[in-house]
Amino acid sequence: MIKETETTAVVDGHDGMGQVIGHKAMSMAIEKAKKYGMGMVVVRNSCHYGIAGYYTSMATKAGCIGMTGTNARPTVAPTFGVEGAFGTNPLTLGVPTDEAFDFNFDCATSITQNGKLEYYERIGHELADGTVVGPDGKAVTGDAGAALKRIGSGDAALTPVGGIGEELGGYKGYGFAMFVEFLSAVLQDGHYGKALTGKGAGGEKVPFGLGHFFIAIDTEHFLGEDLCRKKAGDIIREVRSTKKAPGAERIYTAGEKEYEIRLARHAGVPINESVQKEFIAVRDELGLDYKFPFED
Amino acid sequence: MIKETETTAVVDGHDGMGQVIGHKAMSMAIEKAKKYGMGMVVVRNSCHYGIAGYYTSMATKAGCIGMTGTNARPTVAPTFGVEGAFGTNPLTLGVPTDEAFDFNFDCATSITQNGKLEYYERIGHELADGTVVGPDGKAVTGDAGAALKRIGSGDAALTPVGGIGEELGGYKGYGFAMFVEFLSAVLQDGHYGKALTGKGAGGEKVPFGLGHFFIAIDTEHFLGEDLCRKKAGDIIREVRSTKKAPGAERIYTAGEKEYEIRLARHAGVPINESVQKEFIAVRDELGLDYKFPFED
Numbered sequence: 001m002i003k004e005t006e007t008t009a010v011v012d013g014h015d016g017m018g019q020v021i022g023h024k025a026m027s028m029a030i031e032k033a034k035k036y037g038m039g040m041v042v043v044r045n046s047c048h049y050g051i052a053g054y055y056t057s058m059a060t061k062a063g064c065i066g067m068t069g070t071n072a073r074p075t076v077a078p079t080f081g082v083e084g085a086f087g088t089n090p091l092t093l094g095v096p097t098d099e100a101f102d103f104n105f106d107c108a109t110s111i112t113q114n115g116k117l118e119y120y121e122r123i124g125h126e127l128a129d130g131t132v133v134g135p136d137g138k139a140v141t142g143d144a145g146a147a148l149k150r151i152g153s154g155d156a157a158l159t160p161v162g163g164i165g166e167e168l169g170g171y172k173g174y175g176f177a178m179f180v181e182f183l184s185a186v187l188q189d190g191h192y193g194k195a196l197t198g199k200g201a202g203g204e205k206v207p208f209g210l211g212h213f214f215i216a217i218d219t220e221h222f223l224g225e226d227l228c229r230k231k232a233g234d235i236i237r238e239v240r241s242t243k244k245a246p247g248a249e250r251i252y253t254a255g256e257k258e259y260e261i262r263l264a265r266h267a268g269v270p271i272n273e274s275v276q277k278e279f280i281a282v283r284d285e286l287g288l289d290y291k292f293p294f295e296d
Numbered sequence: 297m298i299k300e301t302e303t304t305a306v307v308d309g310h311d312g313m314g315q316v317i318g319h320k321a322m323s324m325a326i327e328k329a330k331k332y333g334m335g336m337v338v339v340r341n342s343c344h345y346g347i348a349g350y351y352t353s354m355a356t357k358a359g360c361i362g363m364t365g366t367n368a369r370p371t372v373a374p375t376f377g378v379e380g381a382f383g384t385n386p387l388t389l390g391v392p393t394d395e396a397f398d399f400n401f402d403c404a405t406s407i408t409q410n411g412k413l414e415y416y417e418r419i420g421h422e423l424a425d426g427t428v429v430g431p432d433g434k435a436v437t438g439d440a441g442a443a444l445k446r447i448g449s450g451d452a453a454l455t456p457v458g459g460i461g462e463e464l465g466g467y468k469g470y471g472f473a474m475f476v477e478f479l480s481a482v483l484q485d486g487h488y489g490k491a492l493t494g495k496g497a498g499g500e501k502v503p504f505g506l507g508h509f510f511i512a513i514d515t516e517h518f519l520g521e522d523l524c525r526k527k528a529g530d531i532i533r534e535v536r537s538t539k540k541a542p543g544a545e546r547i548y549t550a551g552e553k554e555y556e557i558r559l560a561r562h563a564g565v566p567i568n569e570s571v572q573k574e575f576i577a578v579r580d581e582l583g584l585d586y587k588f589p590f591e592d
Contacts, residue, residue: 169408
């Protein structure tokens with residue numbers, strides 16, 4: 001701990017595990033919020049902290065509004081830029097509701113992110129137009145795996161939500177990303193931007209030195225958790241009940257698909273063909289005597 | 297005042313002027329932040345509060361991180377929806393910097409908004425593809441004035457940042473808009489969504505009953521205002537210095553264009569042809585003996 005006040009704290013992660021640091025930091029923010037109404041803990045020298053929405057769900061379970069974000073390896077270009085200047089910087093927001101799941105909205109401020117491109121590569125899905133920008137300022141299209149390699153080598157970059165240029169609001173995703181970049185470094189004297197490559201001068205692996213922030217706001221310090229949950233649920237239900245596009249069965253709210261998938265996973269986790277092949281390859285490499293159920 | 301704690305307050309605006317209520321509320325949030333580290337004031341029963349970025353700039357001038365948002369007349373459709381379910385709900389964020397202007401990022405969570413469509417109508421600019429959705433779930437294109445009328449009558453809706461559907465991240469703009477919708481109503485027991493039309497059951501004008509929220513976070517309760525300003529400036533300068541798209545002269549950061557326009561306006565405010573005609577029409581209607589400089 002570098003500094004602590006009633007509502008705030010600055011934590012040095014000493015390059016430890018992001019998930020452990022994140023859990024500790026959001027717990028502190030919630031504790032402060034329960035006591036003083038609000039709490040904010042900022043972290044420096046951490047690593048990838050896993051699922052950002054997990055931390056906001058800690059807050060919503062405790063009856064708090066939750067916010068979190070983290071910087072990341074620079075892979076996203078600003079508006080009018082073609083080089084990765086900041087990370088996929090999620091701006092993650094949670095609100096307690098009276099539904100079976102709270103509102104936990106966890107997304108990168110870029111249109112897509114590296115993990116999704118890896119998934120697209122596995123399943124052979126092509127890039128959506130405008131999600132990756134090349135050095136010519138135009139959209140990189142086609143094979144997701146090839147695009148990933150180009151992003152890794154600095155020959156292409158992800159685009160902020162709103163896409164390339166200003167016409168469809170690319171500067172909005174860019175602005176949200178910058179806010180996350182600031183809150184991940186400026187209050188805690190942390191690293192940012194191009195320093196977050198995870199590589200040293202000689203190309204050797206070094207700690208990422210990421211920064212995160214965690215905010216909790218206690219609903220009981222306003223008009224109460226019950227009211228908050230009820231009204232948030234009412235808003236969600238009203239939005240869901242509005243007119244759907246022809247062919248659209250449902251209007252979802254944040255966390256809804258994830259909640260249903262979670263329930264469905266009790267029956268088992270589907271493994272796609274590409275991953276099945278990797279399982280088989282590892283088994284064969286190790287010469288193990290085992291047959292996977294999916295080999296039938 | 298309905299309720300107040302060290303860091304929080306709930307204010308009823310009694311349908312007064314949004315700008316006055318907003319100024320008071322952000323001033324309270326800043327005062328709380330200076331004392332306790334953080335402050336959040338939520339408002340109900342207010343009206344249009346003007347430029348959201350003005351309130352975050354109050355915070356940044358005081359050495360605080362600032363956040364604000366407001367709900368608005370329902371004109372924006374959720375992902376897979378075609379009906380206005382919530383407003384253009386700006387999520388507005390401010391960070392103090394050591395540049396000539398602070399980072400004040402003020403934008404609607406929809407791609408575009410009604411005021412911009414009115415401007416497009418004046419200058420004869422067509423709609424960008426995907427900014428407005430029709431009842432068929434497809435983009436409304438062409439004349440901005442015609443689209444505005446359809447939005448007003450409920451026959452079309454604005455789209456969230458990321459556009460129609462999920463492919464380019466439309467659910468991200470939708471998620472940010474929902475967060476603003478929640479914070480504008482659930483902590484202060486305010487109105488939301490379809491209740492915010494400004495019209496009564498018989499079509500008569502009634503107060504809008506809008507809700508807002510204002511958050512201030514004092515940098516001195518972390519590692520200090522000087523460090524925050526310096527690092528935020530460093531981040532901005534690094535981003536600006538990254539590789540530009542061919543033909544792009546500069547990479548801007550939030551508030552930069554507005555700052556330069558403000559300086560340029562000391563030499564005079566340009567008035568476009570459409571507004572010139574309105575000026576002339578008003579003069580002629582009133583029979584005034586005056587010649588405008590732009591009539592030369």
